[in-house]
Amino acid sequence: MKAFLILEDGNVFEGSSIGAEREVISEIVFNTSMTGYLEVLTDPSYAGQAVVMTYPLIGNYGITPDMESKRPWPDGYIVRELSRMPSNFRCEGSIQDFLKKYDIPGIAGIDTRALTKILREKGTMNGMITTDENYNIEEIIPRLQAYTTGNVVDKVTCDTVRVLEGKGKKVALLDLGAKNNIAQSLNKRGCQVTIYPAHTPAEEILAAKPDGIMLSNGPGDPKECTAIIEEIKKLYASDTPIFAICLGHQLMALANGADTHKMKYGHRGGNHPVKDLKTGRVYISSQNHGYVVDTDTLDEKIAKPAFVNVNDGTNEGLEYVGKNIFTVQFHPEACPGPQDSAYLFDRFIEMMGGIK
Structure with missing residues (x-):
């Protein structure tokens, strides 16, 4: 299924839906770690944010017992390429299923380098992940600009x-x-x-x-x-x-x-x-x-x-x-x-x- 990341500056990225197929508005931030994606997902400090992983291939070793809390906390998850066949002797499942289990929307297949450059040049901004191909950007941007994370x-x-x-x-x-x-x-x-x-x-x-x-x-x-x-x-x-x-x-x-x-x-x-x-x-x-x-x-x-x-x-x-x-x-x-x-x-x- 197609998915879209819409930024409050009007930029739109098209990719594939991973995880929950629901709409979410969140603050978009990027993480430069090359490994440890599960620890990132389960770090409570990411509550109220959707995380962009700058490393291009995520999910090689699937979901392992290395959780930093009882559940994942980001509002959304954004990657360039998601491994379809995780392989590790400790693997207990895939990121896709993990995101679905905890109702977290995600998007794969977008140019995360271009997205990260935008966030570096313009600063952290709000965005929406949606699977609605008939989205109205004029209606969405004011909602993005008005969004705040509040006390998380x-x-x-x-x-x-x-x-x-x-x-x-x-x-x-x-x-x-x-x-x-x-x-x-x-x-x-x-x-x-x-x-x-x-x-x-x-x-x-x-x-x-x-x-x-x-x-x-x-x-x-x-x-x-x-x-x-x-x-x-x-x-x-x-x-x-x-x-x-x-x-x-x-x-x-x-x-x-x-x-x-x-x-x-x-x-x-x-x-x-x-x-x-x-x-x-x-x-x-x-x-x-x-x-x-x-x-x-x-x-x-x-x-x-x-x-x-x-x-x-x-x-x-x-x-x-x-x-x-x-x-x-x-x-x-x-x-x-x-x-x-x-x-x-x-x-x-x-x-x-x-x-x-």
Whole structure:
């Protein structure tokens, strides 16, 4: 069946329908990873977005047990060529069937290089995936221009508290859309990880007397999370060590008076170089974000930049003055992806007094 991707600037791409045969409007973003498409699909940070994979052939190894959450989250999936016969000893099915199972529309057979160039030159924009060959572009474009993702953290966070048992330090993980490997990275280092829903009051978290608090990644505009920011202010005021990733990094900055802004097309992929400003060392990182902390708005008495993106100079991490708090914009738990910065979990455990 034919499918169409209609962008808000009027560009139209024609391809073949994959997954659910329903219409969807979403923010269109691209990911430059060459592998790990299942981890991309199941990353909650993609809620409210349709993902374009820039690597041309997707699906060679099918669906494997490597899920980063309980289900896929993107609104849509866009590829150049989709493998029709996945082959891997761990394969449990095809991407096509996976998308249909979770009612996610997709489109294959379009020029993803041309699409990515448009998004890079004009910036991230909204689009529609539809199988309606009689679409009315004059009627669709105003709908695309009016679309906003809204608060998607509520959509992806867990419903109840759960615990990963461990004999080491007790870590409270605030689930803003957490990838599984954040909790697993702590748990395999011996930590007992208690995972809390995003709107858990700070008082409840602190009453459990955790040795440290982890703020996870997540989707959407950080400024939409006003109630969560108020709770993070209370966590900051405690003396508990805190480590934050991605959205958690942005929310901690907002809780302390800094500002964030939307990037032209964001960072999404497994090959972004970040520089540690203390040591000068450069690490290759996995990233997935469309917003960034504006360092010009930082109070230097509260926080100072710790990492910077080598490509565009944007902020990639903060260290808080006089506090056992550090935050990063990239993903040290990347799976699959570069493991260069996994040492940050060890640093967090040291901060809690857990490694001698």
